[in-house]
Amino acid sequence: MLVSPVIDAGLAGVFGLLVGSFLNVVIYRMPKMLEAQWAAECADLQGQPVKETETFNLVKPRSRCRQCGHAIRWYENIPIFSYLALRGKCSSCATPIGLRYPVVELVTGLMFAWCVWKFGVTPAAGAWALFCAALLALALIDWDTTLLPDDITLPLVWAGLIAAALGWSGLKLPQALWGAIAGYMSLWLVYQGFKLLTGKEGMGFGDFKLFAALGAWFGWQALVPIILMASITGAVVGIAMKMAAGLREGKYVPFGPFLAAGGFCALFFGSDSILRVVGL
Structure with missing residues (x-):
């Protein structure tokens, strides 16, 4: 069988x-x-x-x-x-x-x-395979260059909405739509608050679009587990690189790869599993 x-x-x-x-x-x-x-x-x-x-x-x-x-x-x-x-x-x-x-x-x-x-062998499998390929490319491009190209992030948002509309992602279209909105606006508000308090930019607009794409594919309910996973892994890697004097010029670590890691964890293990791992 x-x-x-x-x-x-x-x-x-x-x-x-x-x-x-x-x-x-x-x-x-x-x-x-x-x-x-x-x-x-x-x-x-x-x-x-x-x-x-x-x-x-x-x-x-x-x-x-x-x-x-x-x-x-x-x-x-x-x-x-x-x-x-x-x-x-x-x-x-x-x-x-x-x-x-x-x-x-x-x-x-x-x-x-x-x-x-x-x-x-279903359209859903093809949709999620496309998601994985795009997310992997974005993670490595951002790691190398701190760029998250619109040519990949924006189609990934639309692909998530289309997959939901066609019933391929397991979400209903309203869930995907509000996930995309919540993903973008949440990081945009964090960015604006950090800039207001410090006068510095804490992340790039590509991160907003990538988080919007994750919201479109997983729904708004998954955004908290994904951002928690991204923040924890980002902090651990950043601290390790600082201790090993491995930080690049400017002393920064791109956030996109860790958002991508959170997205992969949500796909392979489920967003609830992420909350259990972090003790919530």
Whole structure:
């Protein structure tokens, strides 16, 4: 009886490996695309000519080694297996390839497999797999650059509302709508209060949008457990990095990855489980 679900989950996992390979491209290239866009807009506002550069988006140019420029061949880009076959090094210059690449692929594959195992081969499984992929990309982009691109956060909000309207997320549309509103407004109010008291900005607007997306997917009732998990894990990691002198310039830790961690915990374990873990 378990053969079919296992095969379905396995196939979903293989597909997730491929999606994870693409996520690595998104995580690396999207911030650079945004920086190029902002530079072009600034030049235009100042009446300066926009410098022409090579086409750079999620499709072009082909993936290449950052050290020697070697174009990655198709058989060098098979998720996980190519990394193992190449022993984690560029085939041209032997520059080490970051371990995070196969880890992202593996994690994405496992999440896709879990979604199909949990929800079956259904639109709900596809919706939650999409949620996982977007949330993972946002967490790593924010960790690397402190950016939470609107190109991912805003579609994730809309996707949560659409999934609720179609009955794929387990929420009714009003629950998802109020979840999105509560998620955005709660952090916006915290931001405004902190700025009023200290004159400083405690977080970015991307955090509001990400929390709104989590509200759209889980409902307003899940926001308290998610923010508690995010705050506790963020504080623990921040303190550990400070003690290890690992804080980046400016002495800050991006909050988005911890919001994402709270979202993953709510999906895999349930928001009630988070409250039990923190003793509430």
